[in-house]
Amino acid sequence: MELSSAENSIHIQLRAIACIRPKRALGAQYRADMESKGKKTQPIAAVLLERAHKAEDATRILTEKVQQRPLFLRPTSPPPSNARAARRRADEKKREQRKKALKPKPLSATQRRKLGLYDVPREGQKYANFVPLHNLWVGYIHEILGTEIYTGGEGAAAKLCSADFHGAELEVVRSGCVSRVGIKGIVIKDSKFAFEVITSRNRLKLIPKEGTVFRFEIPAPTVGDQEKDAAKQDQPESMLVELHGEQFRYRSADRASKKFRQHFSKIL
Secondary structure (H helix, E strand, O other): OOOOHHHHHHHHHHHHHHHHHHHHHHHHHHHHHHHHHHHHHOOHHHHHHHHHOOHHHHHHHHHHHHHOOOOOOOOOOOOOOOHHHHHHHHHHHHHHHHHHHHOOOOOOHHHHHHHOOOOOOHHHOOHHHHHHHHHHHHHHHHHHHOOHHHHOOHHHHHHHHOOOOOOOEEEEEEEOOHHHOOOEEEEEEEOOOEEEEEEOOOOEEEEEOOOEEEEEEEEOOOOOHHHHHHHHHHOOOEEEEEEEHHHOOOOHHHHHOOOOOOOOOOOO
16 A cells, blocks of 8 residues: 555654654663662762751761761781891890709798797707897897886787797796696797797797797896995886787788787687
């Protein structure tokens, strides 16, 4: 069937319109896909900031505090040093190790007991050898007490508790073991739990402090004859002290820095 020239022109126009419409539809879909793709590639921080702030503020915050934020790194090892410093440290370490190897180690308590460093030899166990030590102790206790040797009281008791008893002449007046009562001698060793004394018969006795009451006498300081006659009227010639070993179980070095407090004692 043959068409006229007018019909042919209309047919050509319809075909052109049909071709243009799909191209426009494809362009709109392409733009939509690109926009959705751009939104998907946008970082989550930018999306959250856009929801909370304006567009300009969100962009500024993202740039300054997220993308351009400085990252501070802390070194986990010291900075590298040169070979000379490394050799110097190695030499110092070797020198210290050599000094430690040459220095002898101190003896333990078990080794000291085995060697008998604190034991008095048999030929040295004589009462006369320790009388000078007792005289030194008397002068030492006079310096500690001062004038309180005549008055006594709490001040004298506190000083005697912190004093050293090496050289004191003690006598056992009460004890849980009856055979120990009456033992009297000069202290040659004051340990934590016992007194070691030398008697006038040149016998070495170890007396435990627990359950034992000791007594010792502190003579008054010697003065001139005239002053002595005047002092006899008002002042005693000596000071008699009783020591409860149950509450005295400390080493002499520990007692020097310990503060004793008054409290009720069941023994008394």
